[in-house]
Amino acid sequence: AHAGSALAELAMQLAGRWPPLTPGLHTLAFEAGRVELLLGLGDARELLRELVLQADALYLDGFAPQRNPELWDDWLLRSLSRLAAPGASAATWSIHRPMRRALAALGFEVALAPGFAGKPEMTVARFAPRHTPQRPAGREPLAPGARRTVIVGAGLAGAACALALSRQGVDCTVVEALPGPAQASSGNPAGLFHGTVNADDGLHARFNRAAALATQACLAELAVPHQRGLLRLETRLPLARMAGVPGYVEALSADEASALAGTGLAHPAWYYPGGGAIEPAAYARAMLAASGAALRLATPIAALREVPQGWQLLDAAGALVEEAPLVVLAGGHGQLPLLGGPLVDLADELTLQRGQLTHLTEAPWCPPLPVAGGGYVIADGGGGVWCGATAQDGDLDPALREADQADNLQRYAALAGLPGPQGTPLSIPLAGRVAWRHEAPGD
Template structure:
């Protein structure tokens, strides 16, 4: 997916009854009332709330999120309905999203003030991502795709849509929102009997809907508008999902997760948001005692000049982590804001990159050395990227918070040495070949300690175990006021000392603390902070192992099913490879476990249950475990 910079909406509020968009010469809603229009045209035209009664999940897609009134009206109707669906999922696509302050102004005095306030508080940075917001304990889920509708309708992984709200600006002033390519793409995502509604009765709109497989009729419009269009999807042929986009365990209501670290806990939390209860099996005597047991760790996004896969994934993951931390109870400590030193560009080049990508200040800022030093309290000598929503936290406490919020059952001292497929279920065995659990949905999230299981079912995955050693200085002076990263990192421990590191040695299994590694960490800390000399002393420390891949992206997705027939002509992309039913991989987080866990867990839960994915298709392919086999097939036995 080739992203484009997000250009925020310019809203004219001079007519309080109908804010307008000067760039399109059109109003955002009828002067007779935004919520009245939403209820008459979009809810009424789609038969809501009646159609979602008793459903497990109901999915709405809106083209043109605008001020968010249609979402708020739908949320309000869901709240009031005693027969409501278990989960309401709303996807809104918006090329020109509002700034947070404009969104707040648009809803000042709203009759849905409580809901509007929650939306404003959760409003994400305006970046080219699919932003996941959750309300009502995850029972109302909003996915916001910021960018062009044509691009997002190619990239959304959301099938079986139940209702469409077509609400772009007028077809006369904004024809691209209503062209046949858009309407045809909507038809491909429609569930049997899906409905669509719009205030537009333009002939091209009605004809485009008909060509996309909808039967269209005209009904009475809202207020003084003479008509509106409603439609029902009745195609001659049903679109087929790619093999890897079919849910791995669509009927499951319970799941088993192997591993109670960051990956496993995040999966349990995300599964609970999709209505699945998890049992987590942990080989050690408690959660977060392996790689996730470090005393502190960083989370933040990244950026690069072409906004490539790594930058987009890391940005999406950082935003998901920030959202999760807003929802979870407070952790014992949380350091907000992070500086990442820049060694190749000067501050003007950094600012030019931000300006070219139009990245907002609430995501990233470029600071010169003096400003970075003032913010950090360290004698820094380099400019730095400042990530306001990044920071540091204690991984073990984060894991505990995720597990508690998930309601999962935790079984410790429970080592799984073998798994097997038995009919439609997976069976898990211990070292004495005793049956530990049986499940329709199994998630492997055990990091490097689950390598034996991974090699049984995916022997060709190019996985790397990497040893890392942290060093602890106490007392330490100076100490950073906020986490600082670059060639290494440093975190104030809150008690007069700091943690710094970390080393990285591939396939080094030595568990002992090494004085040479401490010396390397201290030299790195001195260079990072701009200290005149390297601190002396004999630090304490910790050794752990990371699991990572050669392309430094995680493994999240199903494993190839060797018994399933596959079309060799379609195996050039991971999404076309058939998968083993009910088996999900969520691992290989490397050194970015805190940053990646929340998003990776949500992806795993969506792929298992069939919920809309919180990532676009190209990023799902980029983290798919099958990607290495696909690359080998393309390259003939080349590098993975």
């Protein structure tokens, strides 16, 4: 539609990043993250409840007030005023008198100005409330003036923080205790990413969908190699009750899913065309490179000390390593001792979970795309697979265990449609990896 306009190139960029039509908030990044569009798909009144921001400018374009009164009533305008920063501008093509009265009652200075696109007049306003309400403490920034941060940990979490903060204009230094990035829990050779489907589309489903779509976009932007597409078996719902969303997830019969998986699957499946599998370390390295963060490797941090200017990071001898007004701890369970003072209770609420995955160097079934459901299988690109994984809370054993490998091989056999454990090479040498993750209450 915009091919002949002066904005054809920008329109193509927007169309290329347009998300699947799933409800919720979608962040679209342009100009290497320097420009972001937060796109809300769904009921505007519901979405307003989810926004946490202070807007400098508001534009009201909810069609005609007479035809779409829900986007012009007092409740919606009051919601917008709660999101407006003092001095924020507001504008709309409409000169609807009740709307102007409502804006004035909410603290806007309202006036009429020459219109555009054939409109003789339009409404303009500036937010000048007599009283500025105090924002909830949970919505106040921790370090609002910080332009520099030190991030402890160079795994996926630390790399993602560095990329996000650098795109907000924050200068980042990443400190890592190990010789290279992503060598601890983020050092697994392969990992899955995909959204979830839930009948009521609750908070968990929406969060996972947003994370999966953001990962998909970031992998494309950073040109990170990865396996595209993922199947997740559905063992509870019949195919007739499975409804997909174009561009996000498709409901496949057992026969359709089997054709994609290259083996006979016993259940229908959800197919996520934008999901897949990645090497976490490669992803972490790409995010660190894109962030431009300074990277200090083989630099363990033994203690944090709060000072008037922010925080000091100390080594085991008490010597100063780094200092910054903002510190992000992103290094997993090894950093729990750093959570002193009032944060000790937070550390006590976290559950450490051990996971073991198994490597089959010669697999009887090597799927062309990752398959999950009661376990997972990811091809290693050389005729073998990674499969797993176990989950044991509070288990600190770093050694590979035969019992866990047998459990992973049973999962592999079930996914592959093999006759049972006897159909898998149980005599293979113990091979795989152990890693840990934290779980918060309610996870």
